[in-house]
Amino acid sequence: MKLDILVMAAHPDDAEMSCAGTMAIAIEKGRKVGIVDFTRGELGTRGTPEIRKAEATAASKILGISVRENLEFRDGFFKNDEEHQMKLIRSIRSYQPDIVLANAIEDRHPDHGKGAALAVDACFLSGLRMIRTFEDDGTEQSAWRPKHLYHYIQDRYIKPDFVVDISKYWDLKEASIRAYKSQFYDPNSNEPESYLTSPEFLDFLKARSQEMGHPIGAKFGEGFTKTRMLGVKDLFDLV
Numbered sequence: 338m339k340l341d342i343l344v345m346a347a348h349p350d351d352a353e354m355s356c357a358g359t360m361a362i363a364i365e366k367g368r369k370v371g372i373v374d375f376t377r378g379e380l381g382t383r384g385t386p387e388i389r390k391a392e393a394t395a396a397s398k399i400l401g402i403s404v405r406e407n408l409e410f411r412d413g414f415f416k417n418d419e420e421h422q423m424k425l426i427r428s429i430r431s432y433q434p435d436i437v438l439a440n441a442i443e444d445r446h447p448d449h450g451k452g453a454a455l456a457v458d459a460c461f462l463s464g465l466r467m468i469r470t471f472e473d474d475g476t477e478q479s480a481w482r483p484k485h486l487y488h489y490i491q492d493r494y495i496k497p498d499f500v501v502d503i504s505k506y507w508d509l510k511e512a513s514i515r516a517y518k519s520q521f522y523d524p525n526s527n528e529p530e531s532y533l534t535s536p537e538f539l540d541f542l543k544a545r546s547q548e549m550g551h552p553i554g555a556k557f558g559e560g561f562t563k564t565r566m567l568g569v570k571d572l573f574d575l576v
Contacts, residue, residue: 338404341368343434343483345425347452348378348412349393350517354542355489356438357400357510358503359559364401371404372397373428375452376412382531384519396516399509404432413448417455425459427470430478437483441491442562453488457564460486487561490549497560499567500549504556507546514542 342363346352352360352372360370374393377386384392390407397405408424415421429437439456440449462468464482471477490497503510515521519528522536532538543557550558553576569575 338369338371338432340371340403340432340434342370342436342438343429343432344370344372345375345437345439345452345456346372347375347415347440347446347448348381349374349376349389349407350378350396350514350520351440351449351452351491352438353396353400353510353513353517355441355491356559356561357396357513358506358546358557359438359489359501359561360400360402361506361509362501362503369403370400371406371432371434372402373425373432374405374407375410375415375425375455376448377407377409378412380412381520383526383528383534388519389517392517392519396513399513399516415448415451415455417451417458421455422459422462423468423470425455426463426468427472427478429459429463429483430470430481431472433481435484437486438561439486439488441493441495442488443493443495445492449491457486486564488564490545490560490562494545495560495562497549498563500553500555500558500560502550502553502555502557503546503559504550507543507557510546510557511539511543514539 344352378389440452442453443450466480546557549560
């Protein structure tokens with residue numbers, strides 16, 4: 338399936354927390370959006386890989402995601418090496434996205450920074466035709482390099498290079514986040530507490546989105562950093 342946007346995420350729920358609004362805007366405009374989760378989130382304090390898979394499916398339905406794949410890398414221990422790059426290259430070439438959104442370049446969780454570096458290297462290498470990869474049916478894949486790669490911002494504040502106004506889509510974003518019932522505040526849960534499970538964490542996510550939106554005069558925003566200089570053909574493309 339040819340995608341317009343492919344979101345790469347170290348863990349199930351990274352995409353929803355960080356760029357669900359941006360995905361929703363693209364989907365409403367008829368663009369095809371997919372997600373590749375690197376791990377099953379098996380090291381999370383709460384839930385199981387099976388529960389998180391079901392939650393990811395529910396969140397994808399809420400947003401209208403076209404396709405979602407999990408590469409089943411080891412949570413906490415995957416690396417930016419040839420083995421992992423080759424698996425990600427296969428996904429890039431299979432979906433042929435024009436735009437890739439990837440993890441924050443640095444963050445509280447070390448998997449996020451590793452995921453960002455892995456995305457950068459795999460996107461470049463995917464464009465080299467001498468690297469040969471194959472579909473499951475044995476068909477050789479064509480080289481493909483996305484036109485743009487942007488990094489979403491996660492737990493740690495990073496000054497964005499640009500911000501997307503998601504004011505109309507905050508409720509949808511929140512619904513997709515709350516689909517991960519095992520990961521966030523639940524007064525009836527008997528599982529151990531974690532950084533994510535406090536009632537204040539969802540307040541933080543909302544406040545972060547308001548913080549991102551404020552400089553552009555929006556109620557809610559999602560910030561991104563770039564990997565290369567952005568350009569426009571007309572000043573009126575800027576808002």
